[in-house]
Amino acid sequence: xxxxxxxxxxxxxxxxxxxxxxGTGVIFPTxxxxxxxxxxxxxxxxxxxxxxxxxxxLKLYKSRxxxxxxxxxMFYSLGCYCxxxxxxxxxADHFSKTSSQFLxxxxxxxxxxxxKLLRFTAEVYAGITNDKATKLTGTLMLTIKDTNAQNLYYGxxxxxxxxxxxxxxxxxxxxxxxxxxxxxxxxxxxxxFTAGQYTITQKNKGNALIAYALRQRxxxxxxxxxxLKDTDAVAVASTLILGYKADLSKDILQAYSKTGTIHVLSxxxxxxxxxxxxxxxxxxxxxxxxxxxxxxxxxxxLLIWYYSLLSGFSPAVCRAAVMISMVIIGKTFNRYINxxxxxxxxxxxxxxxxxxxxxxxxxxxxxxxVFGLVVxxxxxxxxxxxxNKWGDRLWALCSVSIAAQVITFPLSAYYFHQFPVYFLISNxxxxxxxxxxxxxxxxxxxxxxxxxxxxxxxxxxxxTILLMNKGLQIIEHSPYASFNRIWITIPECMLMMxxxxxxxxxxxxxxxxxxxxxxxxxLLLCTSFSLRSIxxxxxxxxxxxxxxxxxxxxxxxxxxxxxxxxxxxxxxxxEYDIQPYLDSCGVKNQKIINFYANYQSNWVIKNQGIIQFxxxxxLLVDGKLKNNFYLESTNPQFIYLANSPYSTFWQxxxxxxxxxxxxxxxxxxxxxxxxxxLAKQCNVKxxxxxxxxxxxxxx
Numbered sequence: 001x002x003x004x005x006x007x008x009x010x011x012x013x014x015x016x017x018x019x020x021x022x023g024t025g026v027i028f029p030t031x032x033x034x035x036x037x038x039x040x041x042x043x044x045x046x047x048x049x050x051x052x053x054x055x056x057x058l059k060l061y062k063s064r065x066x067x068x069x070x071x072x073x074m075f076y077s078l079g080c081y082c083x084x085x086x087x088x089x090x091x092a093d094h095f096s097k098t099s100s101q102f103l104x105x106x107x108x109x110x111x112x113x114x115x116k117l118l119r120f121t122a123e124v125y126a127g128i129t130n131d132k133a134t135k136l137t138g139t140l141m142l143t144i145k146d147t148n149a150q151n152l153y154y155g156x157x158x159x160x161x162x163x164x165x166x167x168x169x170x171x172x173x174x175x176x177x178x179x180x181x182x183x184x185x186x187x188x189x190x191x192x193f194t195a196g197q198y199t200i201t202q203k204n205k206g207n208a209l210i211a212y213a214l215r216q217r218x219x220x221x222x223x224x225x226x227x228l229k230d231t232d233a234v235a236v237a238s239t240l241i242l243g244y245k246a247d248l249s250k251d252i253l254q255a256y257s258k259t260g261t262i263h264v265l266s267x268x269x270x271x272x273x274x275x276x277x278x279x280x281x282x283x284x285x286x287x288x289x290x291x292x293x294x295x296x297x298x299x300x301x302l303l304i305w306y307y308s309l310l311s312g313f314s315p316a317v318c319r320a321a322v323m324i325s326m327v328i329i330g331k332t333f334n335r336y337i338n339x340x341x342x343x344x345x346x347x348x349x350x351x352x353x354x355x356x357x358x359x360x361x362x363x364x365x366x367x368x369x370v371f372g373l374v375v376x377x378x379x380x381x382x383x384x385x386x387x388n389k390w391g392d393r394l395w396a397l398c399s400v401s402i403a404a405q406v407i408t409f410p411l412s413a414y415y416f417h418q419f420p421v422y423f424l425i426s427n428x429x430x431x432x433x434x435x436x437x438x439x440x441x442x443x444x445x446x447x448x449x450x451x452x453x454x455x456x457x458x459x460x461x462x463x464t465i466l467l468m469n470k471g472l473q474i475i476e477h478s479p480y481a482s483f484n485r486i487w488i489t490i491p492e493c494m495l496m497m498x499x500x501x502x503x504x505x506x507x508x509x510x511x512x513x514x515x516x517x518x519x520x521x522x523l524l525l526c527t528s529f530s531l532r533s534i535x536x537x538x539x540x541x542x543x544x545x546x547x548x549x550x551x552x553x554x555x556x557x558x559x560x561x562x563x564x565x566x567x568x569x570x571x572x573x574x575e576y577d578i579q580p581y582l583d584s585c586g587v588k589n590q591k592i593i594n595f596y597a598n599y600q601s602n603w604v605i606k607n608q609g610i611i612q613f614x615x616x617x618x619l620l621v622d623g624k625l626k627n628n629f630y631l632e633s634t635n636p637q638f639i640y641l642a643n644s645p646y647s648t649f650w651q652x653x654x655x656x657x658x659x660x661x662x663x664x665x666x667x668x669x670x671x672x673x674x675x676x677x678l679a680k681q682c683n684v685k686x687x688x689x690x691x692x693x694x695x696x697x698x699x
Contacts, residue, residue, distance in 0.1 A: 011344035017072040018348060021079020022355045025087075029183075032090045037081035044073040083355040088138050088186045095136040096189060100127030100162040105140060106205060107156050110214050110312075111149075112246045118149040121187060127162065139186045140164060146195040154214050155206025159199040164191040171546040172577045172694045174487075174584035184359035213309040217242050220310075220445050227444075227458040233465040236265070240434070241441040243267035243311035255472045257416065258482045260405060260423030261430050268316035268366055269323070274438045275307055276300065276324055297332040301325045316366040322346035323370075339374050343367065361415055365408050372407030373400060379508045401427040410488070410496035417583065419483045426475050433468040437461060485583040489532075495525040536586050540699040542616050544640065544662050546689035547577045551595055551642045551664050554581065555604050555613040560589040562604045564611060568592075595622070595642075610636065614699040619659075621645045623667075638662050644671035661686035662695065 025031060048070040088094055095103060105122040112119055124138045142160075144152070152158075167179045167190055182188070204211060221238045228234045235247040248265070256262045263270070279300045286292035286299075301324075308321045323339075323346050330337040347367060350357050357363045381399040386392040405423050413419060420426065444457040475481060488496070502518035505511065537558045545552035545565075550573055552565040561582055567574040569592055582590055593599045599606040604613050611618040617636030623643035639659050643666045661684060663672055672688055679686045687695055 009338055009341045009344065011341050011348060014071070014075055015344045015348050017075040018079040018351065019358070021076040021081075022083045022351060022358050023079075024076075025080055025083030025355070026359060029087070031080070031084050032087075034081050034084040034090070037077050037084060041074055041077040041081060044070050044077060048074065079351075079355070082352065083358075086186075086355045089188050091137055093135060093137050095124040095127060095138040095140070095162075098127055098134060098136060100129050100134070100136070102128040103136070103140075103160050103162050104128065104133070104201070105142075105158050105160060107152060107154055107158070108139070108206065110154055111152050113150060114246070116145065116147075118144045118146070118152065120152070121185075122158070128159075138189075141167070141182065141187050141190040143190070143192045144194070144198065145192075148195065152200070153204070153211075155204045155211050156200055157202040157205050159201050160191065160193060161197065164189040168691060169693070171689075171692065172581060173543065173696065174580040175577060176580075184356050186356065209309070213306075217244060217310045217312075223445060224441075227454070228462045230462060230466060232469060233462045236465045236469065237437065237441055237461060239265045240267075240271075240437055241445070243314060243317070252469065255469065255476045258418065258420055258476045259426035259472045260420030261426050261472060263365075263369070264430055264434050266316055266362060266366075267311040267314060269320035269370060270434075271311075271438060272304060272307070272317060272320035272324055274435060275304060275442070276328075278439065278442065279303055293332050297328045301328055314362065316362050318350055319343075319346045319363075319366060319370070322349055340371075343370055343374065361411075364411055368408050368411060369404040372403040376407055376504045377403035379504050383507070397428060397431065398424060406500055407497075410493045410500070413486045413496075414488055414490070414493045417484065417486045419486060421480055421482055422475050422478065426472060429471055429475070430468055433464050433471075436464045437468070440464065485586075487584045487586070489528070492525060492528050495521050495528070499525065533586065540614060541585075542613050542618075542697050542699055543581065544618075544638070544664070544687075544689060544695040544697075545577065546665060546692055546694045547573055548665050550577075551640075551666055552578060553611065553618065553640070554578070555611070555616075556582075556585060556587065557603050557614070559586050561585075561587045562591050562593060562599070562601070562613075564593045564595060564606060566595040595620070596624075612636075616697065616699045618662075640664065641675070642666045644668045659685075663688045663690065665690045 021037075048067070051066070051070070084090060089096070103124050104126040105124050107120050108123045109121045120142055122140050122142055124136050124140055126133045127136045128134075167182055167188065169179045170177050220242055221244050224237050224241075225234050228237060231247070232249060232252055235249060235252060238244040239248055243266075245265070253262075253265075256265055280296075283296045283299060286296040289295070304321050304324060308317045311317050323342050326342045326345065327337055327339075329335075350363075377399050380403050381396060384395060386395050401424050405420075405427075409419060440457050440461045444454065444461055447454065447457075498521045499518055502514050502521065506514045506518065539556075540558070541554075541556045543554040543556070545554065547565075547567070550565065550567050552563065552567065555562045555564070563578060563582075565574070565578065567578070591599075593606060597606070598608065604611070606612075609620040609622070611620065616638075618638045618640050619636045620640050620642065623645040637659060638661075640662045642664050661675070661679065663675060663686065667675075667690060669690075672690060675686070676688070678684075689695065
């Protein structure tokens with residue numbers, strides 16, 4: 001639904017400066033005081049009110065732009081204030097700013113058990129020093145290794161030692177920035193405890209409504225587990241219907257991701273719409289009564305929000321719940337509704353509640369997808385006129401999928417570095433199965449156990465999920481199913497978004513200026529791609545990697561790379577710590593060399609303990625080897641120490657001059673501590689990679 005006049009979409013216009021204000025706070029996290037933004041908001045608001053009072057006397061109707069400028073300033077400063085005020089780390093009573101012996105915490109999320117480790121977030125509400133309590137605030141990420149920890153639930157209060165660590169930034173180039181990801185959830189510190197290091201002080205002290213919803217969801221998940229045999233079917237049913245993602249396997253996630261159907265596993269607008277249709281049908285008899293429409297609307301809205309509560313109040317489902325609630329209210333009272341305006345209202349409400357939602361990938365993609373459906377799909381649909389009824393319906397479905405996929409492509413490429421080629425086929429394929437899963441699953445969960453009926457619904461649910469999984473896996477493994485290793489920068493992402501919007505706007509309005517703008521953006525994007533490609537192709541780089549408990553050295557010459565490591569390409573550490581750097585540099589040819597093997601090429605020689613990459617040399621000194629190799633004829637720039645070598649510091653230091661010692665993540669903390677002391681005494685250069693950033697040097 002494209003507005004014919006900006007008066008139809010006032011909240012869209014108000015949302016833009018509000019988003020700009022929040023974005024300023026995200027880009028500049030060093031802004032810690034919210035008072036300047038608050039005073040700025042009051043200043044703009046005061047002038048706006050005063051000018052409205054003096055509107056006629058000052059003849060301000062001649063300067064209408066002034067009111068718009070003041071409103072822009074008000075909402076911009078409001079966005080800045082909200083994001084700064086939302087960051088818990090900015091508060092004076094944050095637990096990290098006070099020294100305490102113990103902390104009193106309350107579990108504020110559903111604990112998840114994975115690999116015998118229980119992980120959850122907790123709200124810190126007090127610090128204790130010498131038996132004296134002080135009120136504190138903040139959120140802490142906890143991991144507990146204890147069999148009894150499985151008895152911990154949302155709302156439980158614990159007493160823990162005030163021992164926590166900052167979350168490390170990415171230590172290898174192009175790796176996932178987990179620290180920034182958690183910071184956007186107000187989590188800056190984490191702690192690890194084992195049995196006996198924590199004490200449960202009280203049980204079930206959380207929000208009663210959330211606690212009830214989590215218990216109900218767990219009961220429903222258990223009902224699914226008890227009636228479905230296949231573990232993957234259980235995981236998909238729990239995720240698709242209830243938003244419970246703890247049991248999803250890596251293979252299932254990959255199948256849905258590479259086919260462009262990952263949105264099915266995120267409870268969002270489509271799921272809420274299915275529930276709305278089901279409720280509207282079930283409560284249709286109320287339309288016959290005098291106040292039946294109002295009662296029906298209230299019941300549907302309450303039940304939709306209850307479902308949102310069960311699914312964990314994700315940004316996507318909250319957006320859908322707000323939108324559908326407003327649509328229901330509008331239709332009940334026969335009001336005109338502009339979907340784009342309602343979309344902006346829902347975004348404004350959610351961001352007012354938690355401005356950090358703006359950094360949530362799901363929030364961004366869900367709103368972009370709905371924007372594509374509302375604004376771009378009608379334009380795309382009108383490009384072709386199909387007279388056949390079923391052909392027209394098929395094209396309508398195709399246009400929906402294309403519009404959503406095209407508008408979200410830049411963000412998907414930036415975050416996930418891939419594009420599903422067969423997204424249209426896979427999205428058309430899952431329409432019927434996903435609807436059957438939702439309806440059969442909801443009926444199965446809501447109805448009491450009825451002989452034959454319950455068994456039949458469970459059978460239908462499981463077989464439909466297995467069919468859908470099998471179909472998506474076939475599409476996933478088809479030739480050229482996806483383009484992987486797509487790496488773009490934020491400016492390139494913005495340029496791609498601008499090009500897409502310009503193309504659709506040109507199709508809608510046929511504007512010459514829009515065509516020129518599209519060509520300029522395309523030229524800038526191509527220039528950016530070309531310059532980056534030239535830079536990467538002509539550069540040579542050695543990277544000494546910081547990998548937990550592993551060793552790794554990358555020698556990159558243009559788009560080729562030799563990786564010397566003790567990891568295999570199939571291991572998780574290689575996938576997350578090494579492959580992202582290679583992909584970001586556009587490496588097309590890579591070869592993995594074992595840390596203890598020999599290798600020779602035109603530009604890399606690895607002979608026993610020596611690596612020679614163009615003009616850079618590395619001497620490997622490894623504690624796992626009985627004999628370390630010291631070649632007097634060479635004088636490498638780096639001495640790479642791994643696995644706490646037995647060779648003495650003096651032996652290495654006397655044999656080689658003008659070197660830098662590199663201590664990787666396989667060395668023990670005791671070895672590193674002793675080495676630091678000796679190196680400082682002898683004024684020797686060294687770099688500890690363990691828990692630090694990787695070292696990059698150009699050749």
